[in-house]
Amino acid sequence: MMKTVRVFVGKGNKTAITCPFCQKTNEVSVGKFKNLKHTVVTKCSCQQQFTVELNFRQYHRKKVELNGEVRNVSTGSSKWLEVTVVDLSMVGLRFKVVEATDIEKDHILRVRFTLDNQKATEIEKEVGVLNRKNDEFGCEFLFIDYEKELGFYLRS
Structure with a gap:
């Protein structure tokens, strides 16, 4: 089963994604996903794949x-x-x-x-x-x- 990381998307549709395997963090622009799918599969430079759930909410729940x-x-x-x-x-x-x-x-x-x-x-x-x-x-x-x-x- 693939690991899942949940992230909050901030101003400018940017977020920091931390690999659950090697802990490397990258800041990425995710605006292209705003009106599409909010769950994406990504691959880290350590070659591990994981799922990222993007939360575009303005306010914390x-x-x-x-x-x-x-x-x-x-x-x-x-x-x-x-x-x-x-x-x-x-x-x-x-x-x-x-x-x-x-x-x-x-x-x-x-x-x-x-x-x-x-x-x-x-x-x-x-x-x-x-x-x-x-x-x-x-x-x-x-x-x-x-x-x-x-x-x-x-x-x-």
Whole structure:
């Protein structure tokens, strides 16, 4: 099985890739892959091949496991559905539903959850659903006002 290296792509579509075999690092321009495949196979000067997963995200995503609720604003529902927030960034989140739901791509939801920080900060925001994969939904915050507590939380 081929080894995989995950890298974050910075400004100017450049990233530093370190060979998992010899530890040699090269800075490379990967802009040509931005709208294409984000997983590429490369060969180091040590002759070893490995896979590179390119992350073009502007904001860091933090893996979490936070209890929360969502309400489907698009359908006019007043029912709050239990969810687990599984990753979080300054611009969006991904959550997993516990029960069957009528949530679809492009729906507007109201989401609320509590951070597992010392203050147990409550976050409540409107989100737009970008995608669905099985029982997980990727969403973006509709109003990106800087949340100081969320910013501190994501950096911790």
